[in-house]
Amino acid sequence: MNAVVEVTGLSKRFKDVVALDDVSISLHENTIHGLLGRNGAGKTTLMQLLTGQDFPPHGTVRVFGQHPVENAAVLRRICFIKESQKYPENFTAGHVLRSASWFYEGWDQGFADQLVGEFRLPLKREIKKLSRGQLSAVGVIVGLASRAPLTFFDEPYLGLDAVARQLFYDRLLEDYAEHPRTVVLSTHLIDEVANLLERVILIDQGRILIDDEAENARRAATTVAGRADAVDAFAAGREVLHRSGLGGLSAVTVRGRLSAQDRAAADAAGLDLSPVSLQDLVVRTTSGTDRKEVA
Amino acid sequence: MDEGKPIFVQIAEQIENDIISGALPEEGQVPSTNEFAAFHRINPATAGKGVNRLVDAGVLYKRRGIGMFVAEGARARLIEGRRERFQDEYLGPLLAEAAKLGIDRQQLITMLEKGKNA
Numbered sequence: 001m002n003a004v005v006e007v008t009g010l011s012k013r014f015k016d017v018v019a020l021d022d023v024s025i026s027l028h029e030n031t032i033h034g035l036l037g038r039n040g041a042g043k044t045t046l047m048q049l050l051t052g053q054d055f056p057p058h059g060t061v062r063v064f065g066q067h068p069v070e071n072a073a074v075l076r077r078i079c080f081i082k083e084s085q086k087y088p089e090n091f092t093a094g095h096v097l098r099s100a101s102w103f104y105e106g107w108d109q110g111f112a113d114q115l116v117g118e119f120r121l122p123l124k125r126e127i128k129k130l131s132r133g134q135l136s137a138v139g140v141i142v143g144l145a146s147r148a149p150l151t152f153f154d155e156p157y158l159g160l161d162a163v164a165r166q167l168f169y170d171r172l173l174e175d176y177a178e179h180p181r182t183v184v185l186s187t188h189l190i191d192e193v194a195n196l197l198e199r200v201i202l203i204d205q206g207r208i209l210i211d212d213e214a215e216n217a218r219r220a221a222t223t224v225a226g227r228a229d230a231v232d233a234f235a236a237g238r239e240v241l242h243r244s245g246l247g248g249l250s251a252v253t254v255r256g257r258l259s260a261q262d263r264a265a266a267d268a269a270g271l272d273l274s275p276v277s278l279q280d281l282v283v284r285t286t287s288g289t290d291r292k293e294v295a
Numbered sequence: 296m297d298e299g300k301p302i303f304v305q306i307a308e309q310i311e312n313d314i315i316s317g318a319l320p321e322e323g324q325v326p327s328t329n330e331f332a333a334f335h336r337i338n339p340a341t342a343g344k345g346v347n348r349l350v351d352a353g354v355l356y357k358r359r360g361i362g363m364f365v366a367e368g369a370r371a372r373l374i375e376g377r378r379e380r381f382q383d384e385y386l387g388p389l390l391a392e393a394a395k396l397g398i399d400r401q402q403l404i405t406m407l408e409k410g411k412n413a
Contacts, residue, residue, distance in 0.1 A: 031340070032338055170333070173333055173339070174333055177328075177333065195336060195337040196337070198338045198341070215301050215302070215303070215341070218301070
């Protein structure tokens with residue numbers, strides 16, 4: 001698997017807050033990645049460094065094998081769609097799409113036109129008069145129609161309704177299948193995108209907790225439920241991510257993939273095993289308290 | 296979909312079910328990986344993994360440049376395999392649940408007879 005992006009030992013600090021803490025990851029070519037984590041986890045900081053908007057203070061960043069900062073050859077191949085995108089005064093959505101069509105080599109005007117219709121985007125209205133959802137649609141259309149070899153979507157759907165979000169996911173999958181490229185989807189709506197992802201990167205308080213295939217991440221934890229004494233016996237010696245109880249019953253989420261013997265033992269003890277969804281895994285592994293403040 | 300199994304396994308099982316039911320006939324063409332991905336709203340790599348599992352098992356075969364087809368004899372082999380697993384996957388849990396509820400052998404047989412006539 002070719003790496004489109006390689007990051008080693010990347011750290012960044014804002015005053016007394018560690019935004020990224022010794023991050024080493026690679027993004028695989030022609031793969032859809034989910035970049036997951038809570039607000040302030042470091043997702044946007046990481047994407048800003050990968051898209052050359054800042055020099056890495058510590059560590060190295062290589063995109064298509066090169067430094068991204070002020071590197072036109074690299075930046076032309078990157079599309080970064082962010083929630084807080086600013087546009088020039090008096091720009092209309094039509095102006096934005098036309099500018100994008102000049103910038104991106106892979107731009108598909110037919111696809112852009114189709115998306116404008118599907119998202120019902122008014123092209124002649126000034127950007128500042130668009131609704132929040134229409135503004136997000138502008139970003140989504142640019143991100144899809146640009147067909148950039150490396151495309152970042154940073155919370156691209158603020159204000160988009162469920163229909164529009166599903167449209168985004170469907171068009172992303174279809175177009176990715178026809179025109180494979182590297183995609184990074186940063187989102188809080190994990191359940192909605194879980195099946196779209198091939199790899200998952202989970203970041204918390206600046207550190208990478210998971211960097212794995214989505215299928216492995218889905219099996220990274222299991223919930224064990226049943227009589228409290230049996231559950232406790234099963235969970236002994238395992239890393240417990242979450243625990244809840246009701247009367248004599250207990251449910252415990254343990255980390256690690258269970259072996260066939262584990263499953264047989266659980267079965268014999270009358271315990272129910274259930275997989276933990278990606279969203280629950282993220283909630284369970286990142287719901288600890290803050291450790292970011294540096295003394 | 297059943298959350299307990301990896302998605303690519305569920306995709307493979309669904310294709311198997313369609314072959315067993317006859318919805319996908321032998322020597323008939325099956326949808327492409329991308330079509331499966333779009334239909335189930337999953338990553339194409341995941342769909343590909345499910346399809347390849349069946350190619351490896353000889354259930355599907357590729358014709359270069361044309362697509363994917365159901366192998367001759369696939370249906371009979373799938374049914375044979377499912378029958379072999381029927382005891383473990385269906386009867387085992389059924390007997391365990393019956394034992395838990397105190398349903399004895401005679402009562403089970405009565406239920407089976409009733410079920411057959413339903």
